[in-house]
Amino acid sequence: MPLRMKVLGFGAVASLVLLAACNMVSDGSKDASATAPSSAHSLLVDGNDGDDWPAYGGLYNEQHFSALGQINTGNVSQLGLAWSADLPATSNPMTAPIEVDGVIYLSYGYSVVHAFDAVTGALLWRHDPHAPEASGVRLKNGWGIRGIAYWDGAVFTGTQDGRLIALDALTGKKLWSQQTLEPGSSAYITGAPRVFNGKVIIGFGGADVGANRGYVSAYDAKTGDLAWRFYTVPGNPAKGFENDAMAKAARTWTGEWWRGGGGGTVWNAITYDPELDRIYLGTGNGNPWNQKARSPGGGDNLFLCSIIALDAKTGRYLWHYQTNPAETWDYNSSMDMTLADLKIDGQPRKVILHAPKNGFLYVIDRADGRLISAEPIVPNINWATHIDLATGRPAAIDAARYPGGRAEVYPSILGAHNWPAQSFNPQLGLIFIPTLDMPISYDDRGLEPAAWRASVVGRRDPAVRLGPADMSKAQGAGLLAWDPVKKRRVWYNPSPGMMSPATLATAGGLVFQGRLDGHLAAYRATDGAELWRFDALNAVAAQPISYAVGGKQYVAVVAGFGGAAGGMNAQFGWDYRQQLRRLLVFQLGGTGSLSGKRPSPVRPLATPHLDIDPAAAARGGTLFNSACNVCHGPGAVAGGSAPDLRAASSPTDAQVFRRIVRDGTLVPAGMPQFGELSETEVEDLRHYIRSRAQM
Numbered sequence: 001m002p003l004r005m006k007v008l009g010f011g012a013v014a015s016l017v018l019l020a021a022c023n024m025v026s027d028g029s030k031d032a033s034a035t036a037p038s039s040a041h042s043l044l045v046d047g048n049d050g051d052d053w054p055a056y057g058g059l060y061n062e063q064h065f066s067a068l069g070q071i072n073t074g075n076v077s078q079l080g081l082a083w084s085a086d087l088p089a090t091s092n093p094m095t096a097p098i099e100v101d102g103v104i105y106l107s108y109g110y111s112v113v114h115a116f117d118a119v120t121g122a123l124l125w126r127h128d129p130h131a132p133e134a135s136g137v138r139l140k141n142g143w144g145i146r147g148i149a150y151w152d153g154a155v156f157t158g159t160q161d162g163r164l165i166a167l168d169a170l171t172g173k174k175l176w177s178q179q180t181l182e183p184g185s186s187a188y189i190t191g192a193p194r195v196f197n198g199k200v201i202i203g204f205g206g207a208d209v210g211a212n213r214g215y216v217s218a219y220d221a222k223t224g225d226l227a228w229r230f231y232t233v234p235g236n237p238a239k240g241f242e243n244d245a246m247a248k249a250a251r252t253w254t255g256e257w258w259r260g261g262g263g264g265t266v267w268n269a270i271t272y273d274p275e276l277d278r279i280y281l282g283t284g285n286g287n288p289w290n291q292k293a294r295s296p297g298g299g300d301n302l303f304l305c306s307i308i309a310l311d312a313k314t315g316r317y318l319w320h321y322q323t324n325p326a327e328t329w330d331y332n333s334s335m336d337m338t339l340a341d342l343k344i345d346g347q348p349r350k351v352i353l354h355a356p357k358n359g360f361l362y363v364i365d366r367a368d369g370r371l372i373s374a375e376p377i378v379p380n381i382n383w384a385t386h387i388d389l390a391t392g393r394p395a396a397i398d399a400a401r402y403p404g405g406r407a408e409v410y411p412s413i414l415g416a417h418n419w420p421a422q423s424f425n426p427q428l429g430l431i432f433i434p435t436l437d438m439p440i441s442y443d444d445r446g447l448e449p450a451a452w453r454a455s456v457v458g459r460r461d462p463a464v465r466l467g468p469a470d471m472s473k474a475q476g477a478g479l480l481a482w483d484p485v486k487k488r489r490v491w492y493n494p495s496p497g498m499m500s501p502a503t504l505a506t507a508g509g510l511v512f513q514g515r516l517d518g519h520l521a522a523y524r525a526t527d528g529a530e531l532w533r534f535d536a537l538n539a540v541a542a543q544p545i546s547y548a549v550g551g552k553q554y555v556a557v558v559a560g561f562g563g564a565a566g567g568m569n570a571q572f573g574w575d576y577r578q579q580l581r582r583l584l585v586f587q588l589g590g591t592g593s594l595s596g597k598r599p600s601p602v603r604p605l606a607t608p609h610l611d612i613d614p615a616a617a618a619r620g621g622t623l624f625n626s627a628c629n630v631c632h633g634p635g636a637v638a639g640g641s642a643p644d645l646r647a648a649s650s651p652t653d654a655q656v657f658r659r660i661v662r663d664g665t666l667v668p669a670g671m672p673q674f675g676e677l678s679e680t681e682v683e684d685l686r687h688y689i690r691s692r693a694q695m
């Protein structure tokens with residue numbers, strides 16, 4: 001099949017440039033073993049010339065790039081709302097839709113799958129897998145799902161409790177469901193599944209909250225049968241290793257690392273390479289973060305913080321590239337791996353573009369995993385001076401490893417780049433990366449890392465304390481446009497708040513990105529000039545997508561905020577109950593409008609009848625800021641992920657409060673059960689919340 005690129009209304013010049021520059025032109029014929037490519041496969045190669053957005057990253061290549069140019073730099077000022085759909089309250093609404101054949105599929109919150117008519121917004125069907133009820137302790141981490149996959153008439157979603165579910169795309173009827181996690185596991189799924197050649201592949205997160213050992217599982221898309229599984233870190237040597245790669249990896253670990261699971265979970269990025277028939281995995285941090293506890297004698301700890309290339313048919317290990325040997329900061333390589341063809345020193349190279357948490361942008365040769373370049377993309381990095389191109393290893397700075405117990409380190413655990421999607425415009429050769437420049441302090445003094453044991457209740461226990469650090473040099477959040485060939489910054493736009501949201505690049509010469517101050521914006525790709533902005537009446541952090549139906553181009557995004565980032569950005573005042581989460585769809589000349597209002601300050605409820613016991617409130621504060629803050633915000637100042645408890649009536653009544661917290665009466669609504677807490681602890685929490693309401 002020849003590459004056909006339809007650049008709607010944007011003119012032949014752009015089409016030609018695109019033809020020359022677009023990289024994913026394979027029809028499978030370069031792969032000797034491939035039979036005739038199925039239509040399901042070609043959909044993921046070219047998205048019906050850009051009309052469809054069939055996968056989390058747009059296409060197989062994860063460029064988050066739309067080949068449509070009908071909406072462009074010349075007319076984006078006329079972009080308006082075509083339709084919107086209100087979505088229920090949930091702790092983490094930051095998810096990306098897909099679009100196939102005029103239908104938008106959205107896995108939302110705790111994986112409630114919706115199908116909408118992409119033109120009219122009519123809800124076609126909805127499937128609720130009741131993940132909160134099935135999640136048990138896993139609900140305490142409150143992430144929700146970030147994406148959905150499509151293959152040959154079926155859509156696929158993961159759930160917080162570890163299921164991978166296939167639904168009929170036409171009716172929403174369940175086709176099959178598989179539990180992908182081992183019994184008793186505290187891990188959970190938050191990332192989008194990916195599909196390739198009739199298989200669905202899924203990982204999971206949870207290396208921070210229990211003895212979890214990372215792996216991915218590939219299932220037959222039709223039957224749900226397990227095709228293969230690949231572990232990312234070695235298990236207990238006494239049980240034997242699954243393969244040579246694990247035996248080799250085990251030589252880079254010390255002590256009894258398997259007791260803590262090791263970590264290395266694949267919680268976000270997986271990229272399929274149709275030209276080489278390979279899967280690339282981006283692996284996560286170690287469990288626990290502190291290497292002194294995890295692998296006391298040191299070692300690289302393979303394959304943490306790595307890109308691992310696997311043979312897509314068998315799941316066999318091919319190569320790896322580790323971005324952070326001996327990780328000890330919750331750094332990971334779970335961020336996008338974008339495939340591109342670049343001309344480097346006059347030579348065409350098939351590369352992976354990868355900006356992990358650690359602050360560098362890596363350009364890696366897909367054929368053999370060799371490093372081509374690694375450039376800093378944020379101003380402050382103090383764990384390494386540079387990456388040695390000859391060895392591919394970082395020139396590490398030992399002081400960052402908190403050898404004396406404490407260190408201030410750039411980037412922070414949030415990463416210079418995290419899950420918010422980067423996008424790549426192959427016409428311009430530019431990559432757009434949401435960045436965050438900030439430090440954090442690590443402190444393990446008095447913790448006796450060697451005595452660490454994995455937490456059993458699914459609570460965060462990284463064997464190191466985090467604390468504030470000197471922010472005076474920190475640049476904060478922003479959107480970086482970068483030329484990976486010339487290795488230089490092209491432009492940079494600061495983002496409001498401490499998170500730069502996910503991006504979409506288009507052949508219309510635009511970059512779309514949400515803003516935590518409640519807008520979706522479009523920037524000119526060449527210089528970052530803001531050309532359009534829409535008031536979404538809620539923070540927009542999820543990834544926008546673009547598609548065309550009946551010759552008309554649309555842009556879609558979910559507005560709404562949450563996760564741990566909510567509490568960190570409470571200054572915007574987004575409220576769980578006041579501001580609606582919505583699927584917003586835009587078209588040129590759209591005239592739709594939204595009801596609702598911008599936030600007003602939270603009004604804490606007074607409780608004159610309650611005598612607050614300062615000692616109980618102090619104990620409750622410690623507990624709250626380890627067990628409740630991820631959703632209700634640090635210091636009980638929420639930022640949209642859950643109700644602001646200072647203004648809620650339930651903490652004014654001891655019985656109601658206890659039923660909610662200990663008995664789990666609100667589990668179906670996403671409020672976890674904390675059955676392990678004693679009566680006193682629950683009262684301590686209540687005194688803390690009420691004390692916060694007095695301030």
Ligand code: HEC
Nearest residue numbers: 139140141142627628631642643648649650666669670671
């Ligand atoms: C995973 C996210 C999450 C965590 C962690 C969490 N909550 Fe909640 N909580 C929620 C959500 C979501 C709701 C709203 C449920 C609803 O819509 O009724 C809620 C509601 C509540 C309510 C009722 C508020 C009202 O409007 O009356 C109380 C009380 C509460 N939580 C207390 C706690 C306490 C105490 C902790 C820590 C021990 C905690 N929560 C941890 C998500 C969370």
